[in-house]
């Protein structure tokens with residue numbers, strides 16, 4: 293299999309200025325898949341300057357022209373879909389079926405923002421009614437400039453598409469920094485972008501670590517805006533760095549989300565939604581609904597069904613048919629999840645099933661289910677980012693809402709009930725950016741993504757995702773003056 297391992301700067305594949313390399317590991321086998329370029333501040337500077345040069349003409353292309361590139365990227369991803377899914381499974385460890393969903397999401401995102409780019413030819417400039425007959429006021433939405441995109445390893449191509457598509461649609465020039473853990477799908481995506489003939493410098497990729505590449509990108513004075521997805525701690529660092537040059541930031545960070553299962557819920561549906569919300573992508577989801585709040589009358593029944601489901605989950609090689617959960621994506625992540633499972637036991641929660649790693653290579657762990665979880669324990673309060681489910685009973689709707697909202701985060705929530713009015717009431721009261729009622733975690737690019745509190749600054753997807761890469765300019769003209 294041909295793998296791209298170099299950086300893509302100013303329309304060319306190139307080696308890191310200092311010649312350094314980083315290994316990329318297959319989490320299922322612990323074998324080294326490839327060595328990629330380990331960039332540094334020098335490469336970031338080259339890429340940002342290339343983007344700044346390209347921006348001068350790219351910013352004035354028509355929306356229709358930019359839409360053609362976005363659609364060409366979508367078609368390229370479609371044509372290489374199986375290869376991209378394979379890379380995603382190889383590098384991240386997710387089952388091939390899940391990787392195919394990621395590919396579909398990437399295609400849908402580029403197609404959606406192609407439509408918004410076209411619409412900009414009409415909507416980017418709009419006249420405003422003002423109380424003066426002697427003046428004409430126009431509001432223009434303009435591209436923000438050179439933008440730095442920094443993404444994590446859990447949904448590599450998807451988190452990138454959610455930033456790259458609206459950034460290009462808006463007319464920004466981009467420097468992308470993929471996760472050093474999972475750069476292979478993004479580098480293939482870069483090859484697809486390159487084949488569309490996008491002008492050199494409009495899109496650049498610098499690979500390497502957060503400290504060597506991410507930090508200088510967030511600090512670079514020619515970068516107008518940084519859009520970051522990753523952990524809350526690093527997001528705070530990025531925001532502090534960006535403050536030095538007062539650049540804009542969009543942050544998509546961690547979560548500690550709840551699924552509330554009411555006593556009238558369809559139990560089969562509830563089990564599917566809880567398992568999907570906690571074990572999809574091996575639980576490595578910012579949107580993981582890892583806290584289950586179940587109404588007391590059905591608590592024992594739901595817990596028994598969940599323990600059974602967790603125990604029967606097929607964990608293994610992501611390429612084998614029937615496998616439902618692959619390995620965690622890195623050794624560091626496996627160690628983190630094991631540490632939390634240990635803390636859960638020490639802090640008084642009861643492990644009903646799972647949390648075991650088979651002997652042999654690979655970062656595998658079986659899905660874990662805790663009950664009797666104290667609300668001050670670390671497994672209840674902190675983002676674990678692994679297949680660890682914590683169940684608590686509740687007696688009243690108010691208690692469920694208060695417990696769900698009792699977190700520093702506020703990304704998503706799910707409500708399972710047959711009572712539509714109750715579902716709406718609970719959804720209204722939850723401090724979360726997305727609420728699913730009786731639905732799996734579907735995310736359509738037309739909607740929105742992001743959360744309350746420490747989960748996000750700003751929103752991605754929908755028109756919000758585009759607005760994040762635009763500046764607003766007002767032009768006021770005195771009428772009658774040549």
Ligand code: NAD
Pocket residue numbers: 442443444445446447451469470471472500501502503505506507510521522523524526527529530544545546547577578579675677703747
């Ligand atoms: P991370 O914060 O460790 O890394 C994210 C990216 O930031 C990587 O590319 C990394 O190299 C880079 N980085 C690290 N240090 C940096 C620095 N000082 N300056 C600039 N960049 C730096 O996160 P991760 O472990 O890759 O991903 C897991 C986290 O991502 C979880 O907390 C998860 O909740 C979050 N996440 C959030 C969303 C969302 O939409 N809210 C989506 C996916 C993942």
